[in-house]
Amino acid sequence: MPLDLVRLDLRLRRRMLIGTAVGAAAYLFLVVAVYPTFQHDTAFDDMIAANPAAAAAFGITGSITSPEGWLSANMYANFGPLLALMLTIGYGSAAIAGQDGEGLLGLLATLPVPRARIVAAKALTLLVAALVVPVVSYAVCLAGPHFELNPRWGPLLGVSVALTLLAFDLGAIALLVGAISGSRGAALGAASAIAASAYLISSLSPVVDAVHRVRWLSPFLWAVGDGQLTRGVTVAQLGALAGLGAVLVAATVLAFRRFDIQ
């Protein structure tokens, strides 16, 4: 039965998901295709070395002309998470609070489906939404060798999983806030604010001491902000991301059981 709810929610957001997938694929293909033009241009690396703070604000650290640095600077450290979070925070805020405000949730909640299973269906849909950008991005990167771009495939796969979990977690924050407040705006606002803060902490931690001390708080750092495209994602980082998601979904179940549905 939850699969029918998953199917319904995916159907209602089909255009958004497909549009974002196509947009991400087109953008990343361009990034991959122009790599040969920049791979030997050391001026870029010199510029970043001269302006580490400005580069860090865009999530760029280390060499930008290496395959991993190129993908990180142009996709995985900034634009990729942004697109993935747009999908998951958008869905997370719509799934409970949004559908409640529209009046659709009341009709669905009078079907013989326990509330925990409704949340499970929403979480599963959220996971599908979280997969879109990482999967499409990984698929486009597979074309990299045709353009002299040969990243380390294992770490890239790990980052794809981590990015999926990161997007899921921030979408789950929107889901939880929606189940507590019943307000789509509050869910969208809270999750977006937390995402922005987490991004800033992760990206500025290499250059700002005060931020460096609290960098462990940022799920961005766990997923993409700690050189994972080069060194790989650790089991601890994946565990932290997965654990956070599980806690958020469990909290949503508790909140949704107490939620008055319109």
Place this chain on the structure above:
Amino acid sequence: MTEPPIVAQHLTKTFGDDLGISDVNLVVEPGEVFGFLGPNGAGKSTTIRCLLGLYRPSRGQARVLGQDPAAGPAAFLADVGYLPGELRLPERLTGAEVLATFRRMRRGHPTAYEDGLVERFGAELGRPVSSLSKGNKQKLGLVLAFMHRPRLLVLDEPTSGLDPLLQDEFASLLRETVADGRTVLLSSHDLDEVQRVVQRVAIIRSGRIVIDDTVAALRASAPRTVELTFDHDVDPRPLASVPGVTLHVTTARHVTLTHTGAAAPVLTAIAPLRPDTITARPADLEELFLRLYGGTAHAS
């Protein structure tokens, strides 16, 4: 002895400092159409949401088809058909897709009964919900509520947006439903809709049940209207002293009054005034509503 499909005891729901409903007691017996009346904002939808487990009551409890809706397990909802007062369907789906989606979620299969409902109401299945009029969406909502032949139907303003012919069709469907032994809770602010089809009625005002009785008993106690005209000037004040009589429109030659109880004392008081014409209207719940709603029978 079979437990009634709906039992509510001291059901109370507050929203912060606002009182939604207070001490609502209801018993809906099997195989009846139970009317739940009240002006908009009186607490009908709040009560229904508590009965369906959408709201957690602040106090009191309910049992619906033998289960406490607030307890969590949603099994009883398999045997409930619900039409919300403000129906919202997935806008991008066609009517056929909406029916298929909800049918699957109820683990049901297409049936001749469902096809019959679609045909009976002329539900539009080929167009997206977003392009349907309010009435056509309501037809889909009625099919959704009835299609799995639930033991209990909870219908909130079910004929909203339907034309008079379909309202008659709906009334026929209700009669067939209760003849089949199933139960209907019909909520409305429209007295005409309710008094055509219900056996018993509860009236809610400002979150509290003010009347819970059979329609026949309400009719018996409802005020009857008598209109008198005279070919000479009269003083109608003696009529006002008859127990149960209320004078409404009075001029020297035209008197309108309502009365409850036996007719004989009223006729005895009228006779000495030698009226030219007497027009008596049958007991009408509308008059009762006018009193209960504080001046508006169709408060909206």
